[in-house]
Amino acid sequence: xxxRLRLILPLALLLAGIMIYPLxxxxxxxxxxxxxxxxxxxxxxxxxxxxxxxxxxxxWNALSNTFVFVGGAVTLELVIGLGLALLLQKLVRFQNVAxxxxxxxxxxTPIAVGLMFRFLLNSELxxxxxYLAALGITVDWFGPDLALFSIILIDVWQWTPFxxxxxxxxxxxxxxxxxxxxxxxxxxxxxTFRKLTLPMLQPVIVVAVIIRALDAFKVFEYVYAITRGxxxxxxxxxxxxxxxxxxxxxRLGEAASMAFVLVTITLALVVALYMSTRRR
Amino acid sequence: MNRKAKYLxxxxxxxxxxxxxxxxxxxxxxxxxxxxxxxxxxxxxxxxEFTKAHPDITITFDAMPFDAMRDKILTSSLAPxxxxxxxxxxxxxxxxxxxxxxxxxxxxRIAESQGYDFEDFIEPIRNVGVVDxxxxxxxxxxxxxxxxxxxxIFDEKGLTVPSNxxxxxxxxxxxxxxxxxxxxxxxxRGYKIMEEWKNWLYxxxxxxxxxxxxxxxxSPEAAQALNLYIETYKAAAPEGSLNWGFDExxxxxxxxxxxTMLSYNWMLPTLNKKDGIAGDLAGKFKLYEVPGxxxxxxxxxxxVTANSEQKDAAWQFVSWITSKQVDKQxxxxxxxxxxxxxxxxxxxxxxxxGEEYYKTVLSILEDxxxxxxxxxxxxxxxxxxxxxxxxxxxxxxxxxxxxxxxRRVERAQ
Numbered sequence: 001x002x003x004r005l006r007l008i009l010p011l012a013l014l015l016a017g018i019m020i021y022p023l024x025x026x027x028x029x030x031x032x033x034x035x036x037x038x039x040x041x042x043x044x045x046x047x048x049x050x051x052x053x054x055x056x057x058x059x060w061n062a063l064s065n066t067f068v069f070v071g072g073a074v075t076l077e078l079v080i081g082l083g084l085a086l087l088l089q090k091l092v093r094f095q096n097v098a099x100x101x102x103x104x105x106x107x108x109t110p111i112a113v114g115l116m117f118r119f120l121l122n123s124e125l126x127x128x129x130x131y132l133a134a135l136g137i138t139v140d141w142f143g144p145d146l147a148l149f150s151i152i153l154i155d156v157w158q159w160t161p162f163x164x165x166x167x168x169x170x171x172x173x174x175x176x177x178x179x180x181x182x183x184x185x186x187x188x189x190x191x192t193f194r195k196l197t198l199p200m201l202q203p204v205i206v207v208a209v210i211i212r213a214l215d216a217f218k219v220f221e222y223v224y225a226i227t228r229g230x231x232x233x234x235x236x237x238x239x240x241x242x243x244x245x246x247x248x249x250x251r252l253g254e255a256a257s258m259a260f261v262l263v264t265i266t267l268a269l270v271v272a273l274y275m276s277t278r279r280r
Numbered sequence: 281m282n283r284k285a286k287y288l289x290x291x292x293x294x295x296x297x298x299x300x301x302x303x304x305x306x307x308x309x310x311x312x313x314x315x316x317x318x319x320x321x322x323x324x325x326x327x328x329e330f331t332k333a334h335p336d337i338t339i340t341f342d343a344m345p346f347d348a349m350r351d352k353i354l355t356s357s358l359a360p361x362x363x364x365x366x367x368x369x370x371x372x373x374x375x376x377x378x379x380x381x382x383x384x385x386x387x388x389r390i391a392e393s394q395g396y397d398f399e400d401f402i403e404p405i406r407n408v409g410v411v412d413x414x415x416x417x418x419x420x421x422x423x424x425x426x427x428x429x430x431x432x433i434f435d436e437k438g439l440t441v442p443s444n445x446x447x448x449x450x451x452x453x454x455x456x457x458x459x460x461x462x463x464x465x466x467x468x469r470g471y472k473i474m475e476e477w478k479n480w481l482y483x484x485x486x487x488x489x490x491x492x493x494x495x496x497x498x499s500p501e502a503a504q505a506l507n508l509y510i511e512t513y514k515a516a517a518p519e520g521s522l523n524w525g526f527d528e529x530x531x532x533x534x535x536x537x538x539x540t541m542l543s544y545n546w547m548l549p550t551l552n553k554k555d556g557i558a559g560d561l562a563g564k565f566k567l568y569e570v571p572g573x574x575x576x577x578x579x580x581x582x583x584v585t586a587n588s589e590q591k592d593a594a595w596q597f598v599s600w601i602t603s604k605q606v607d608k609q610x611x612x613x614x615x616x617x618x619x620x621x622x623x624x625x626x627x628x629x630x631x632x633x634g635e636e637y638y639k640t641v642l643s644i645l646e647d648x649x650x651x652x653x654x655x656x657x658x659x660x661x662x663x664x665x666x667x668x669x670x671x672x673x674x675x676x677x678x679x680x681x682x683x684x685x686x687r688r689v690e691r692a693q
Contacts, residue, residue, distance in 0.1 A: 039358065125531065140523075228469055
């Protein structure tokens with residue numbers, strides 16, 4: 001065995017232990033009727049679990065809710081984050097203080113954020129509906145029409161700072177000369193932003209969007225702390241459905257097959273997004 | 281030293297040795313998982329008496345919120361040797377855990393425990409711990425539902441508290457004004473709506489499954505119960521309360537913004553407690569049977585784990601805490617009643633919350649049935665609770681929601 005292989009071997013073994021083995025085991029589980037309360041009676045199902053979940057309305061509903069959540073949250077975070085990053089870049093005084101305040105939400109654990117907003121927006125216990133009611137406005141933030149949107153807003157509150165951080169770093173790394181040339185040529189601020197800033201910032205935007213989207217696909221805590229997937233199944237996301245199936249109903253086979261379908265979809269999306277930027 | 285003295289000294293030494301050996305063999309460390317609720321505070325206090333009487337048995341309570349408990353019990357039960365020797369089991373878990381082999385069968389131990397009187401536990405609660413004819417759990421406390429009303433409002437308006445569902449619906453509509461909802465409901469998806477609505481289902485004579493296990497959740501009785509529930513929510517519940525659970529409904533009633541609610545029977549003393557959550561309204565609340573009479577029964581049971589290495593000591597504790605004498609002390613201290621003898625004891629009425637309250641609790645418990653039973657009880661609750669929520673929030677029609685519930689419950693079973 002060459003020296004290079006021998007040096008790589010410990011890392012490869014470690015990775016196999018902590019990543020490949022659990023992945024392979026969950027792959028094996030996804031092909032079986034594997035229930036925690038019937039551990040002595042595990043039956044081979046073949047593609048049965050996959051066939052069931054793909055024909056089940058709950059799975060597609062959870063997937064669709066997740067896509068709406070990811071699309072809505074990441075788009076809003078990108079737009080607001082970019083706006084704030086541009087403003088912060090121009091800020092001369094109190095720059096560090098403004099950044100520190102802006103980044104604070106990111107450091108709170110998501111379950112705490114979920115509980116916090118549950119009590120802020122709850123129609124009976126919440127402060128915000130109380131004051132809105134004083135103004136004559138009644139909004140049921142967790143009603144069937146608004147619940148998913150409210151959860152998107154919570155994610156936007158917590159994770160827009162991440163976008164700001166990424167985009168601000170990107171903006172500050174841009175070369176100055178093209179902007180000076182544009183100013184000399186009399187280009188408007190909007191034209192400069194559209195023709196210079198955006199295209200030059202694109203690689204940073206793609207990376208930020210991919211990282212945020214991958215993270216947003218894992219949304220669980222807000223749903224768990226606030227709506228538990230309801231009303232009806234209006235806020236049931238795929239992670240919550242996987243948790244419910246696997247750890248509440250103990251159907252680990254079904255839950256594992258859902259997780260594999262989700263991984264396949266997200267991988268395909270990431271590759272597609274990455275390839276589309278490479279082609280340009 | 282004369283012969284007699286030598287004999288006495290020798291006997292004393294042997295006695296000490298035997299006692300020491302016996303203590304060594306009986307010494308046990310019990311790990312008990314328990315939910316962090318007011319009942320636990322009472323049990324913890326009472327247990328000091330047990331450890332005083334059994335210095336060789338050490339008890340460690342692992343108290344935690346409901347959500348964390350089932351996962352911990354599961355991992356402990358799957359392990360070759362138990363983390364927990366005594367667990368408390370919620371009624372939807374009982375059959376699943378017993379059939380999965382997590383729980384120790386208790387028939388023999390109950391039969392050998394003199395004066396234990398298992399038959400004294402109120403029948404519907406007692407039956408929850410019996411799976412396939414064997415006893416796997418003895419009652420810890422109940423959370424059967426009752427109708428809690430603001431008696432002063434009923435008296436003021438000259439209204440009688442209704443005993444059937446149709447009258448209840450019309451009364452809560454009548455009670456609804458701008459500042460007061462007739463009823464604080466709990467239509468939150470899943471457990472809460474199922475727990476509340478199933479009382480309505482009982483009132484119309486329906487059930488989730490019949491005695492042979494056939495799914496009957498899409499019956500005309502269920503449709504009637506759901507239609508009435510939705511009608512009541514729209515007409516008499518606070519606006520925007522579609523996602524309300526226990527906390528919100530209780531607060532609405534305690535703060536005087538709702539006149540009635542279906543809630544756990546032991547919430548009455550909490551609401552009527554001076555300097556409690558209801559403030560000046562304390563003393564104005566009264567408990568009745570749910571409209572229709574038959575109530576949803578929730579119950580927790582004590583069980584000994586099958587993989588425990590301290591089963592004798594575990595049963596010693598469980599049989600002690602649920603014995604007639606200790607159960608009486610627990611109920612006087614504010615615990616939820618389980619035994620007929622305790623709930624009918626004048627001493628308990630006097631030192632507790634009064635004769636009328638305990639008599640109502642007894643009539644609720646005698647005509648109550650579990651929220652869900654079977655191997656997939658937890659899943660059935662979630663399935664039906666999701667479909668009910670979809671119907672109340674108008675995402676589905678009543679017929680479609682019940683049809684989907686029936687299809688999914690059939691698959692889950």
